[in-house]
Amino acid sequence: MTKLLGATAILLATTSLAAAEGELQLFNWGNYTSPELLEKFKKETGITVTVTDYDSNDGALAKIEAGGHGFDLVVPTHQYVQIYAEKGLIVPLDLSKLPNHKNIAPEWTNVDWDPGRAYTIPWQWGTTGVGVNTSVYSGDINTSDIFMNVPAELKGKINVVPEMNDVVNLAVMWAGGEPCSEDPEVLKKARDALIAAKPDWISMDYGATEKLSNNDWAASVNWNGSTMRARIANPSVAYGYPKEGYPIWMDSVALLADAQHVEEAYKFLDFIEQPENAAMISAFARYANGIAGSDEFMPEDMKTAPEIVVPEASKAAGKFIPTCSPKAQEYMTAIWTELQK
Incomplete structure (x- = not known):
């Protein structure tokens, strides 16, 4: 009987360990992770991915710094990667565990x-x-005057997403400066x-995909993929590239130092480097992805969408926002704090 109980205990412990190892905690932007991708990953690996949403880079960073979060992977925007590091x-990353790492497009390597x-x-x-x-x-939408000097038709009808780096740098470029300016x-x-x-x-809020779609807002400072999703639901919605300058960004996945499911995390990272899986991410949230070979798996409507394919006349105004100096x-931060009052 003792031997039987001992064997049962070992079996239960092994089963519990297997269950724990079949989990992964992803901390990502809201409405940004394809459910189909997660289903496919679970089918192929047996690993269940739980996604916890956040709505700003600063909020995500503060949560990670506080510790005790339980997350394995996080998806910061590029200018925050050095801060995290x-x-x-x-x-x-241990690249020996990422055979698909070679699929990252050269321009993003x-x-x-x-x-x-x-x-x-x-x-x-x-x-x-x-x-x-x-x-x-019906006026010019390729300008930050849309929210910096609001046209009469849009007064009281325009939202500004509360993402500090995007909004302040749009305003700085509108004012004639460069991103991360120190010019008083x-x-x-x-x-x-x-x-x-x-x-x-x-308002200063998130949710532009839905609120532009259903006419709660007539305009919003917003991201291109979210705006494409709104346009699909509401053909009157269009995306403007401010001629004074607009941010270009990349969100990337990183392995947290206190991750509890490291091997599962590596399997997921390698999985999303496969072109067809990267295309699933794009098909859901409607952004480009940075993985070579994914174009052939992308939805047809993304290949010509004005929100994804930057018009030639607007290309020069796009600027990658660097990691700003302290x-x-x-x-x-001072400007943002004052704006929140």
Whole structure:
């Protein structure tokens, strides 16, 4: 009987361990992870992925820094990767466990924020501009005046997504400066204009995909993929690329230093580097992905979509936002704090 109980205990322990090892915790932006992708991954590996959403880079970083979160993977925007690495919150990847690492497109392999892709795997990349309901406003939408100097038709009907780096850098470029500016005159112009414009906004919120679709908002500072999803539901929605300058960004997946399911995390990272799986991520959230060979698996409507294929006339205005200096970050945070009052 004792031997039987002992054997049962071992069996239960082994089963429990197997169950624990069949889990993965992903901390990602909301409405950004394909359910079909997770189903396919579970079918192929037996690993169940639980996704916890966040809605801002700063909020995600604060949660990870606080510890005790239980997450294995996080998906920061590119200018936050160095911050995570310097704080020791993410670890370099063991490329021997990632045979599909070679599938990262050449232009996304040796990037400034993560040379040689030591820490991250591409998730998706895109732009930040403005989504506008053209049945409400028929003027030029390729300008940050849409939210910095709100047209009469859009007053009280425009939202601004509360993502500091995007909004402040859009305002700085509108004011004639460069991203991460430390120029006091440019920063003052941007700050004053933002504060003056805020009474003409309806909100500073997320959810533009739905609220542009159902006409709750007539316009929003927004991301390109989200705007494409809104347009599919509401053909009056169009995406504007501000001629004064607009951010280009990439979100990438990183392995957290205190991850509990490391081997499962590597299986997931390698899985999303397969072109057909990267295309599933794009098909859901409607952004490009950074994996070579994924184009042939992409939905046909993304291959020509104006939100995905940047018009030639707008290409020069797009700028990758670097990791800002501590001084620039301090200025940006001060502007953002004042804007939140």
